[in-house]
Amino acid sequence: MQRFAKRVIRASLILCSLASSPQSAVSQVLTRELSVPAHLAPLPMHVGGRVQPEPGGMVLRQWPGTYFETAITGTSALFRVGPGNVSLRISADDAPVALVLTKPAPGFYRIGSLSSGAHRLRVQVATESQNGPTEFGGFFAPAGVFAATLPTRSRQIEFIGDSHTVGYANTSSKHQCTDEEIWRTTDTTLGVPALTAGHYAADYQVNAISGRGIVRNYNGFAADTLPQTYPYILFDKAQRYADPYWNPQLIVVSLGTNDFSTPLNASEKWKTRAELQADYEATFVRFVTGLHQRNPNARFLFWAANPTNEISAEIGKVVTKVSAAGIANDGYVPVGGLAMTGCNWHPNTADDAKIAAALERNIDLHPELWSRGGERG
Numbered sequence: 001m002q003r004f005a006k007r008v009i010r011a012s013l014i015l016c017s018l019a020s021s022p023q024s025a026v027s028q029v030l031t032r033e034l035s036v037p038a039h040l041a042p043l044p045m046h047v048g049g050r051v052q053p054e055p056g057g058m059v060l061r062q063w064p065g066t067y068f069e070t071a072i073t074g075t076s077a078l079f080r081v082g083p084g085n086v087s088l089r090i091s092a093d094d095a096p097v098a099l100v101l102t103k104p105a106p107g108f109y110r111i112g113s114l115s116s117g118a119h120r121l122r123v124q125v126a127t128e129s130q131n132g133p134t135e136f137g138g139f140f141a142p143a144g145v146f147a148a149t150l151p152t153r154s155r156q157i158e159f160i161g162d163s164h165t166v167g168y169a170n171t172s173s174k175h176q177c178t179d180e181e182i183w184r185t186t187d188t189t190l191g192v193p194a195l196t197a198g199h200y201a202a203d204y205q206v207n208a209i210s211g212r213g214i215v216r217n218y219n220g221f222a223a224d225t226l227p228q229t230y231p232y233i234l235f236d237k238a239q240r241y242a243d244p245y246w247n248p249q250l251i252v253v254s255l256g257t258n259d260f261s262t263p264l265n266a267s268e269k270w271k272t273r274a275e276l277q278a279d280y281e282a283t284f285v286r287f288v289t290g291l292h293q294r295n296p297n298a299r300f301l302f303w304a305a306n307p308t309n310e311i312s313a314e315i316g317k318v319v320t321k322v323s324a325a326g327i328a329n330d331g332y333v334p335v336g337g338l339a340m341t342g343c344n345w346h347p348n349t350a351d352d353a354k355i356a357a358a359l360e361r362n363i364d365l366h367p368e369l370w371s372r373g374g375e376r377g
Contacts, residue, residue, distance in 0.1 A: 028092050030099045033078065033108040040078065040140040043070045043147050049125075049205050050241050052233045054135065058082050062133040062234045064166050065159075065188040065206030067124040074145030076112040077121055081105075082135025087127040089189050092119050097189065108140070118148050124194075126187045128166055128210060133234050155202035155370055156247060158298075159193040160291075161254035162226065163210035164305045167191025169343030170352055177343035185342070190349045195356035196252070200363070200370075205246070209235075213258035214287065215279045220265045226255060227287045249372045251291060252301045252359065255284070256311045277314055284318045285325070292327045297372040300329035301362060305347055305355060307334050330362050 042057070049066035051059040058080075070077065081088075081104050090099035090111060101109065111121055121139065141147065159165050169177060172185035188194065188206055197204035211218040212226040224235070233241045259280050270276040288300060302319055304311055312334050319332050335358045338351040347355065363369070 028090075028098055028111055029113045030090060030101065031110045031112060032105070033110055037078065037108060037110075037140075037142060039143045041147075043072065043077065043139040043141050044150050045070050045138050046150060048203055050207075050233045050243075051136075052133075052239060056137075058135045058137045060133040060135055060234060061125070062129045063205070063207055063209075064128050065125065065191075065193055065204070065208075066136075067122060067189075068136055068139070069120060069122045070139040071118065071120045071148035071150050072141060072145050073118050073148050074141065075114045075116060076110055076142060077119075077145060078108050078110045078140045078142065079121075079123055080108050080137030080140070082137055084129065084132060084134025085127075085183075086125055086129065086134040087184070089124045089126050089187075091122050091124075094120070097124075102184070106135075110142075120148075124189045126189050127183055128168075128186055128188075130209065130235070153201065153203045155200050155249065157193070157197050157200070157202045157204045157250045157252060158246075158248040158295075159196075159204060159206050159208065159252045159254075160226070160230070161208040161252075162212055162258055163208075163346060164257065164355075165192060165206060165208035165254050166210050167194075167352060168210045168346045170347060170349050172343045172346075172348070173341065175341070175343060175345055182343045187349070190352060192352050192355045192359070193252075195353060196359050196363075199356065199360055205248075211258055213280075214255050214284045216259045216268070216270075216276065218258040219262040220268045227283065230287075248295060248298050249369050250301060250363065251295060251298045252303065253288070254303050254305070256280070256304060256307075256315055260308065260310050260314065273310075277310075280314055281317050281321065285321045288318070288322050288327060289325060298328075299366065299369050299372070300327060301333065301359065302329070302331070303333040303335060303355065303359060305335055305351070306338050306340060307336075330366060333358055333362050 046069040050063050051061045053059055083106055085103050088101040089097040091097045167186055167188040169182045169185045171187050193204050193206045209226055217223055229235055231240050233239050264270055302315055315332050322329055335355045338347055341348045
């Protein structure tokens with residue numbers, strides 16, 4: 001079984017790309033298997049996002065936006081879910097999401113009633129997992145179903161940020177929400193990263209945590225900042241992330257809202273706004289410099305949603321310093337005029353689409369970026 005765990009991680013570097021079969025999405029159904037099915041064969045799997053292999057072929061994941069894909073020839077396939085609260089979106093052949101699985105019991109689930117022929121299957125994590133990682137156990141072919149070829153995808157985009165990147169409560173229709181409502185109305189699959197990457201048929205990672213900032217979290221609450229957690233596979237910081245096949249041509253960053261959206265508290269280490277600003281600028285530049293050293297061929301793009309004057313001024317200073325250091329970037333994109341009707345005044349899905357469109361207009365000014373970096377194999 002350990003050999004299977006290694007195979008999953010190896011296969012996670014591969015992305016499937018098959019012809020679409022739209023009729024399959026109309027008829028697909030999802031059922032839970034009450035016992036372990038017989039004669040199952042593990043299928044190659046692509047993983048978008050950071051995962052940690054576990055014994056028995058399971059992988060742990062915690063950063064939002066993780067997605068799993070496989071390709072088959074046949075009419076059904078199974079996937080395995082382990083412990084942990086998660087909400088999944090299941091689709092076939094690039095069709096709109098047809099199946100939702102929220103807080104599933106551990107076990108095997110069958111995607112069935114597909115039309116005959118080749119299909120690409122996708123299971124996406126929609127919600128945050130700040131309280132702890134969740135487990136996914138891969139895809140499996142029942143008797144009569146076979147693995148299809150998994151070609152690679154050449155474009156890669158990494159998104160780094162806070163709740164605005166996560167898609168925090170973007171499907172909510174009200175501002176005042178319970179924690180459970182926030183969790184259930186968060187849908188990263190409809191957020192800025194998925195929309196932008198989808199526009200370019202790019203592989204992507206969402207390395208973002210709601211409420212976290214560069215040096216200061218929302219209202220000064222005590223927890224690791226995003227740069228402190230970023231280097232690791234999981235939020236426990238037990239194992240550093242490294243993947244020689246992850247070489248994004250573009251790194252999109254949105255951080256600063258939590259640093260500056262609330263007044264300083266008396267107990268915080270910064271006694272003046274100027275001290276906070278100076279710390280933010282220096283730490284942000286160090287963070288981007290480190291990212292550049294690990295991804296020397298990547299361009300950077302910075303953005304903010306409905307930013308205050310302070311946030312825009314501070315990001316602008318960071319961009320100026322990054323540019324002076326010779327780090328390729330496409331500057332800063334402030335996106336205003338957003339409805340912000342999600343929980344706690346966060347962007348809704350229409351806002352996410354507006355942000356993605358603004359980023360795409362900027363990205364399209366530099367088509368040459370797609371010839372830089374990319375997957376190695």
